[in-house]
Amino acid sequence: MSRSRLLPNTLLRWFYGVDKPTAGGPRTTGSTTTSPPVATADVACAAQALAMRMPDLLLHASQMATTLASGLHPQRRAGWGDTxxxxxxxxxxxxxxxxxxxxxxxxxxxxxxxxEAEAAQTVLLWCDLSGSMQWRSAKALPGKLDRAVLLLLGMAALLLRNGERVHLLSPAGIVPLPPAPSALERLALGLCGLAASGPSQPAALPTPALMPRHARLLLASDLLCPDAALDDCLRQLAAHPVRTHVLHISDPAENTLPYSGRTEFSGLEDEPTLELPHVQSLRADYTNLVTARARWLEQTIGRTGHTLTRHQTDMAPLPTLLALHAQMSQRV
Structure with a gap:
């Protein structure tokens, strides 16, 4: 198989748990010494780590929401309201x-x-808890799951301030939230509970049939799932109908393939390992494939009537939250 035929989805998955060669290990050529990517394959360990980080994520989300706090979603019709x-x-x-x-x-x-009429909306939050979300390419970067949780909670804080109804979604449907002093804290505890009690291979995408009709869905994921499954899910959501706002989270290494020399790639989701002797020779073709899939995602999500917001973990979260808020505030 020629290198140009490597699917971006497959090659991206090989990145999770990348083991950069060390002294005495496989030979490298032209590569620089960097910190090894961090990955957590054990579900219980990952859930405990997320719970430990949750207070900081919750505080940061509340601070961002305070910065971007704004009024209720307009309904574009006459009715009871202040505007x-x-x-x-x-x-x-x-x-x-x-x-x-x-x-x-x-x-x-x-x-x-x-x-102008002002009415509360029902907004569902879906967080991809699959193994690929546990990965980061460097210790200095946040994990994709951390950034997804931060942006979900930040958007939830904005929605709750505006009087919206916000629920957490799991593969089994809407999650009953544990008691807590505030609705935002209940959502945070619910996310921790899902991470701890979920299956060993959590679903990357929600089940459209379990959602209430005419709700809104905020879906945070790295979208590293089969293209056919994603396309089918988006079509079912559009037909339900559930208007979906897709938040695509990615690590910079997934978009640029920064590795050089002999590198072994192993997966967090039972993917086979792959050893490449000169990985830098794939970079140009790989970049083209990533660009092509990004274009496909944009066209597919737009064609089914949903919206797409991209976020890379080396970027500040506040501009992404602002863009996401603007998307969700648009008239349907």
């Missing part, structure tokens, strides 16, 4: 206290000042 919507001509029998006398004085007719 001005439009003036309309007064109808016979209109109560006098509903007439805007200042606006009416400028014309020959009486006008009523209408406000």
């Amino acid at each position: 001005f919507w439009q003036y309309r001509p007064a109808q016979p029998g209109e109560p006098a206290n509903r007439i805007d006398w200042r606006q009416s004085a400028r014309t020959t007719r009486a006008h009523v000042r209408e406000t």
Whole structure:
């Protein structure tokens, strides 16, 4: 098989748990010494580690939400609310206290000042807890799971401040949350519980049939799953209908293939190991394949009526949260 035919999904999966060669190990050529990527394959160990990091993630999420706090989602129709919507001509029998006398004085007719309807939405949070999310390419970088949890909780804090109903989703449906002082803390505890009690190979994608109709879904994942499964899931969500906002989390090494020399790749999800003698020779073809899959993701997600927000773990989370908030605030 020629190198140009290596699928990006497959090669990306080989990255998890990459063991960079050390002294006495396989030969390397032209590579620099770096810290080995960090991976946690044991589910119980990963859940315990996430629980230990959760207070810091929760605090950071609350701080970001405070920075980006804004008003309720507009409904683009007249109704009960505080935001001005439009003036309309007064109808016979209109109560006098509903007439805007200042606006009416400028014309020959009486006008009523209408406000915009504000209604709570149901938003479901899905966090990909599969083994690939436990990976990071360097100790200085956050793990993909940490960044996914941070952005989910940050968005949840914004939604809760705006009066929305926020629920946590698992493969079995909506998760009953444990008691806690605040709704955001209940969501954080629920995520820890899912990580601890989930199967040894957690599902990367949710089950559309278990979701309430006309809800909104915020899906955080590295999207390292079969393309056919992702396409089928998105189509079912669109038909349900559940409007989905996909948050694509990636590590910079997954996008650039920064390794050189003889390198052995092993997986966190039972993928076979792969040893490449001159991995840098794949870089150009690999970059083209990653670019092609990114284009496919954008087209597939857009074609099914959903939205896509990308985040790389070496970037600041606040701009991504702002972009995600703008996507979720758009009129459907």
